Amino acid sequence: MIRLFDLRKTYKTRHETLEVLKGITLTVPDRKFVMLLGESGSGKSTLANILGLLDTPTSGEYWLDEVPIHxxxxxxxxxxxxxxxxxxxxxxxxxxxxxxxxxxxLPLGYRGVPKEERGERVEAVLREVGLSARAAHVPSELSGGEQQRIAIARALVVEPSLLIADEPTGNLDKSTTKAVMETLTEAGRGKTVFMITHNEELTAYADEVYALRAGLLA
Amino acid sequence: MFLMQNALRNIGRQRGRYRVLMPLLLVCALLTGVFTSVAVPCRMAADRGSTYAEALDVTDEEVLAASEREDRARRLGESATLLSFSVLLVGAVAVLYVSSIMIGERMFDVGILYAVGLSRGQIFWTLFLELFAACTATLVCGLAAGRMIAGAYLRREIAAARLPEGILSCMGGGVAEMLCLGAALLILLIPIGKLTVRLMRTNPTDLLAERK
Incomplete structure (x- = not known):
């Protein structure tokens, strides 16, 4: 479960102080597909980076599975x-x-998973995203949709409890977006998925939808 | 173990300018190896020329001929030394340049590695091993090949100039090459320091934002 209390993030530059998140309070239950809508510059990616533990808030509290991250x-x-x-x-x-x-x-290797188990898990997740036949190709030989499905497979292979998807369909056309969203919802079942997008048409895939405007949840 | 395997695998699959510069580094190491291996025995042969002549208990004419050979060996040794130092200098610049380009290009991957769960320490060791293994492997190969080529060249030169066969033993146990390698590894400390500073100062989320 994700719990945020009055979460704020401020960036200081030489000339100004920019408050990107202005006090976010939010509770996301386990195993839900949550979508966060917002325009460019509304603070979506900053929030995603904080939720994904890539960044830290300036103030406020962030609890992930009852662990006080702050x-x-x-x-x-x-x-x-x-x-x-x-x-x-x-x-x-x-x-x-x-x-x-x-x-x-890659992420399995750095987690010390033995080679045989790595192979089995990679094959399983490749089957899950329907790209077993493309496993030996480098990214430049794959289409945008296939690359994104490989990225989803890489994210899922470590069996995370929280999957953060930051505009995963932002670079894709309409039909590829549909395929990627289906992969994400199918493969992400049983996990908390926190997806950021500015495409309101995708909200149909979500259990819960929030909107972020100028650093505040609307 | 995976960290090392991954670093070694990455060496063979570099892209961009690095792919072009790596052969340059190899050529520099090869030439350094050749000239170092030629310079050392020739200079030693020149220094020992009189000793050889005396030891052989030869006539005046033969002493004169030995003196000519001594001059020839000295000239050969001096030119090879000069070339060796010049190539070593080019090689050092190449090591520095290749490694800084490599760090620059691999910094794009740092954000990804961070996002897939690696700590800064693991990222450092991955890049460090890649840099270290690529440069040392290239230099060792270059120096070893250079020594072989120099050996073949010296044998021909010995036969042509009637220099004593014994000078081949002056090639030593690879001491000169080890010194070259040591110098190159010392030079590597500069990019490794640069890598450390960049990793400490860079926020991986900024790198991910740049790739958007």
């Missing part, structure tokens, strides 16, 4: 992120020199 050290946050959180990004963020299979295997 009190953790950087190392403890990294350990928890590795254990519980996965990401899917707008720009796929696959490593271009690695094949689809190697990209998916």
């Amino acid at each position: 009190t953790l050290t950087s190392k403890a946050r990294t350990d928890l992120r590795r254990e519980k959180v996965s990401f899917v990004f707008q720009s796929f963020n696959l490593i271009p020199t690695m094949t689809a299979r190697e990209n998916i295997e």
Whole structure:
């Protein structure tokens, strides 16, 4: 479960102080598909980075599965992120020199999963996203939709409890968006999925929808 | 173990300018190896020329001929030394340049590695191993090949100039090459320091935002 209390994030530049999140209070139950709508610059990605433990809030409280994230050290946050959180990004963020299979295997390898188990889990997740036949291809040989499905497979292979998807369909056309959303909802079942988008047509896939305007939940 | 495997796998699959510069580094190491391996025995042969002549208990004419050979060996040794240092300098610049480009290009992957769950420490070791293994493997290969080529060249030169066969033993146990390698590894400390500073100062979320 995610619980946020008066969460704020401020960026200081040389000339000004920019308050991106102005006090977010939110509770997201387990295993829900939550969608966050918002225009560019509304603070969506900042919130996603904080929820995904990539960034820290300036003030306020963030509880993830009853763990007070706002009190953790950087190392403890990294350990928890590795254990519980996965990401899917707008720009796929696959490593271009690695094949689809190697990209998916990467987070497992760094978690010390034995080689045989890694192979089995990668094959299983490739089947789940329907791309077993494309496993030996590098990202440049895959279409945008296929790259995003590989990125989803990479996020799911570590069996996270929280999946953060930051504009996962932002670079895709309409038909590919549908395929990616179906993969995300099917494969993400049983996990808390927190998806950010500015596409209101996608809200049909979500259990709960929130809107972020100028750093505040509407 | 996976960290090391991954770093080694990445070496063979680099992209962009790095792919072009890696052969340059190999060529520099090869030439450094050749010239170092030629320079050391030739200079030593020149220094020992008189000793050889005396040891052989030869006539005046032969002493004169030995003196000519000594001059020839000295000239050969001096040119090879000069070339060796020049190439070593180019090689050092190449190591520095290749490694900084490599760090620059791999920094794009840092955000991804961070997002898939790696700590800054793991990211550092991945990049460090890649950098270290790529540069040292190239240099070792270059120096070893250079030594082989130099050996073949010296044998021909010995036969042509009637220099004593014994000078081949002056090639030593690879001490000169080890010194070259040591110098290159010392040079590597600069990009490794740069990598550390960049990793400490960079916020991985900024790198991810750049890729959007």
